[in-house]
Amino acid sequence: MNKPIYVTQPSLPPLEEFIPYLQQIWDNKILTNNGPFHKQLEQALCDYLGVDHLALFANGTIALVTALQALRIRGEVITTPYSFVATSHSLVWNNITPVFVDIDPDTGNLDPERIEESITPATTAILPVHCYGNPCDVERIGKIADTYGLKVIYDAAHAFGVQHKEESLLRHGDLSVLSFHATKVFNTFEGGAIVCPDAKTKQRIDYLKNFGFADEVTVTATGINGKMSEVNAAFGLLQLNGIDKALDRRRQIAANYRHLLHGVKGISFMPEITDTISNGSYMPILVGKDYPLTRDQLYQKLKDHGINGRRYFFPLISDMPMYRGLASANRERLPVARQLANQVICLPIFPDLSDDQLNQIVDRIATIDR
Ligand code: T4K
Structure with missing residues (x-):
């Protein structure tokens, strides 16, 4: 590995x-x-x-x-x-x-x-x-x-x-x-x-x-x-x-992920926000119903191949034991947050991530049977 x-x-x-x-x-x-x-x-x-x-x-x-x-x-x-x-x-x-x-x-x-x-x-x-x-x-x-x-x-x-x-x-x-x-x-x-x-x-x-x-x-x-x-x-x-260089590289990696994963059925991104220069701090992808694996199966498959994405932010804070009792933590009140928490994987993104590593990650997501 x-x-x-x-x-x-x-x-x-x-x-x-x-x-x-x-x-x-x-x-x-x-x-x-x-x-x-x-x-x-x-x-x-x-x-x-x-x-x-x-x-x-x-x-x-x-x-x-x-x-x-x-x-x-x-x-x-x-x-x-x-x-x-x-x-x-x-x-x-x-x-x-x-x-x-x-x-x-x-x-x-x-x-x-x-x-x-x-x-x-x-x-x-x-x-x-x-x-x-x-x-x-x-x-x-x-x-x-x-x-x-x-x-x-x-x-x-x-x-x-x-x-x-x-x-x-x-x-x-x-x-x-x-x-x-x-x-x-x-x-x-x-x-x-x-x-x-x-x-x-x-x-x-x-x-x-x-x-x-x-x-x-x-x-x-x-x-x-x-x-x-x-x-x-x-x-x-x-x-x-070194911060400008680091931010540039992050933005470039984010753009590469968007480009390379574009068209993979069941994988989507949050829309890019207009009037904004982002910092490429996180790379969330959404795993939808059309993808052959569930979010957690994909998360585990990547992990098995040494690719440690994270499910930020699952579980929701409102589902944690110390918050669960609050009236506002009621499950019915937060459907969008719950849906997102069950769909997201944040992929590796950092300035030293090489193009080879990025391709390897994309390949694991795009190729289902490996
Ligand atoms: N508000 C928001 C919205 C936040 O996201 C955070 C922190 C805060 C407030 C609080 O700020 P701080 O008090 O932390 O300054 C991590 C971070 O510990 C946490 O700072 C961050 N948010 C959160 C989103 O992520 P974990 O538990 O996921 O971190 P950990 O240790 O699992 O690290 C993730 C991966 O990073 C590791 O698998 C390997 C790599 N890593 C990590 C560390 C610590 C390294 O390569 N080197 C390192 O030194 O929480």
Whole structure:
């Protein structure tokens, strides 16, 4: 069997390129707490992403938890069942009740048509996800939020570098939260960030991620330790040098998959979204009734051949034991999300995936009897 291929693999620059960064950390002995690399990476990411303010975090989950704290969100929050568990977990860690709303099958994102019917007097915010980097309907979500006086926090864990209508997708909503986990298009081993529009909010977030400290003796809030270390920040700066090339290669692989799998009966894709430059973060295919194998059979067949796709996002969050009891988790309320969760396989996509590997994957899908 060939070497296993995983759903993703982080791109790593040559190790010797990282040594000078480590040398600087060894020389100045600042390991964390808003050190020089941390400051540099915050600025470099604002410049690269085209956003005004960004606060680095130790990971995306603690950034989500803190974003909800920063805006003092309480009560109920409307969110999607079709995501990684961290989205809903961040609500529960803040004693907030997630209210699951069904999704749009073309994007995997919250369906704006279904949001208003779930708003109650306890609703304070909407927490949508730009699933697979597909932009949410930011205009309509923004309008609903304005009408009902709700905050919007985008879980943008998949959306690094996505441009929508000629600007960063991260400029929408009150806050956007990024993940820089090893499996993401831009990684700092572990890491994350909150993107915010104004300096005052950024300051509150900076206090919250550092136990609430405003200065040596003043604690302004019950903050947490969510800081990114200098090693992670230095690695982020190095990674940023290669990000354009990495995104280009991802987009090329996505286009190749679409081209090569076009016409395979029973296999389809989500439509490409207009006015959007995607980041090729995930490569979801939908396995339909016309395909000779079920989704799970194809998933297993690929696995047997060393091709480790993933069923992101199966099971639905709303079907997990800790959420199942919620009224909004009722099976009948989420038919589109359920259907998608039962159809999707995310195929391997990462910059170092070779054309040979890609052809091998396509061949396994297109050729049924092997
Ligand atoms: N919101 C959304 C919408 C998210 O998708 C996520 C994370 C978050 C919030 C939370 O952000 P963080 O707190 O994680 O920053 C992975 C990731 O652990 C998770 O970050 C990610 N979403 C989720 C979609 O995928 P798993 O359990 O599938 O990861 P794992 O360990 O099975 O990795 C997948 C494959 O990647 C492996 O089979 C091999 C490869 N891999 C993985 C790692 C960790 C490597 O080659 N190297 C590595 O270091 O959750």
